[in-house]
Amino acid sequence: MTTTSWAGSSSLEHVGYVYDSTTGFARGVLSQVRAVLGAGGQVSAVVDPGEAETLQDALGPGSAITFTPPAELEDSNSLFFDHLRDVARAPRGLVLAQYSVFGIPDGRLRRGEDDINRQLAHLPVTLICACSTTAASTRLATAHGVHPRLLVDGIVRDNAAYRPADAVVQAGSGTPILGLTFRGPADLHHIRGHVRAVVSAAGLDDAAVDAHVVAVHEAALIVANRLPDRPGAPEPCELDMWATDTAITAEIRAPRSAEIAASSPPPEGLEYVRLFCWHAASFDAAGTYGVRVLTRRSHPRP
């Protein structure tokens, strides 16, 4: 579905926008900003000074756009959420937020974006999150992964790369194709060999095999790095994999360290895992911490 306006929408429109330059940034969002201002809505831009100046120049003097200092919002997610609520007054408002102004790590950004989708879905406001093409690959992956829709060439389109936070990767369904135990990073060389062999045999094409091997390797590192720090031999980590006609799923799990709270944020490395698979998610249950990796077949098996 594509659209150029949200006038008829009564819920959150959470839109990702990837731009390549300061002038490109302003050009891409100008029609959205003008439409909201024209309808009497509030527009709040949380952007870098360069982008602010370009936007101001493009809108001309006397524009009703508000430039909100990022420092007022970045200390916690709740400050940003309150700002969204403030703007979400009739007529429908727009918040334009540029990733680069928020000095927070990828994991926190991802969590904040997921929380917006979960907690503010009812809010009648449009949030456009802008990410430069020159941003780190993990940040770009977040921009593509957390937004149900993307702004491309001035048009809002459904985003095929969107991975909802509640799109849990289900383990245990399909045919078991691998079950291994390993004791830390030193074993990963052998683990990779086994993973490569079974996913090749399961019919993934070469590029998907390579990507899945990297994703499982990085996921295994995350899990191994969270092992309890005890003297003696480390606790074993377990790797299981299943295949269906449409996907390959891997689950890597190990006992959770007592020092790591169950509610602690997802590890930063998960962003890298997601670069190499369709979706990856961490889980924490009954003293076990793990990561699940899902690789979809490009051509489902008949």
Added chain:
Amino acid sequence: MSISTGNGRLVERPEVHSLLVSETTPDQRVGAAAWVDEQLAAGAKVFYKSRPCDWGGDDPRWLVGPAGSSCARWAFRTGQLEIRDFAEVIDLAGGTTRGLRELQAAEVARGLDEGWPRLAMSQESASRPLADDAEIAEYAEQEAGYDELARRWPLTTLCQLTLAHESSPAAWEIAGLHSGDIVDHQWSAAWSDGRWHVRGELDVTVVGRFSAALDGALRQCLHSEDDPTLRIDASGIEFLDVGSAQSLMLAGYAAARRQRIVVHGARDSVRNVVTAVGRPPSLSFTAETSVPR
């Protein structure tokens, strides 16, 4: 010539001054014993320097004991293999780098006088702290001594880095100084035809040494009189993880302003990981693998 990495893997080496990296003393001994056997079989006289008991070596003459080979024991009896421990070497060299170089030159001269057509030297991990610039410079001078001897005489040198005996900073410096020829578990690197050929699997278990060697290779190119570009032949890299790709990315950002890194012949899987992590402007890929003439 081939070097056993201690995990059963043989790596072909054309170079004359190599570094063998091992995790533990048993791994180190497998690799060192195989190298010594090969040198002896090739008709070289071998000068071997070992850790004394009080440095964590249980028997400085393990090479000619049950853990060594019958070939080494026979060569030790005939004089083709000479073994000294570090305490004796330090005593003979007067505890200075200059003294050590004189001792080595004397060994080379003696080996040639005895009529050996080839000579070989190896020394076990020395546990030098390498904690300050002066000591690192001393160590670099010591290593340069092997290269100087090899330029004049038919000498092959195997340096050994056993991680169990070295601090992380020391391992970094040693790997960096041996970027020209390093064999480290599942990966290796060596210069050939003006390119730094990297082979094997680069992952979290070796990323520190890979970064150090990459840094060393960059420094070596920077001192080149004409083109300071580091050309990496990556056609032999079978796996690269995110951490190793980040090392490559950081090396690209840290390279001198006029320096570039060109990666030749990388597999798509390697290229994809580097691209996903982030490729600085100073780093580029080319499919071309043959050496330009």
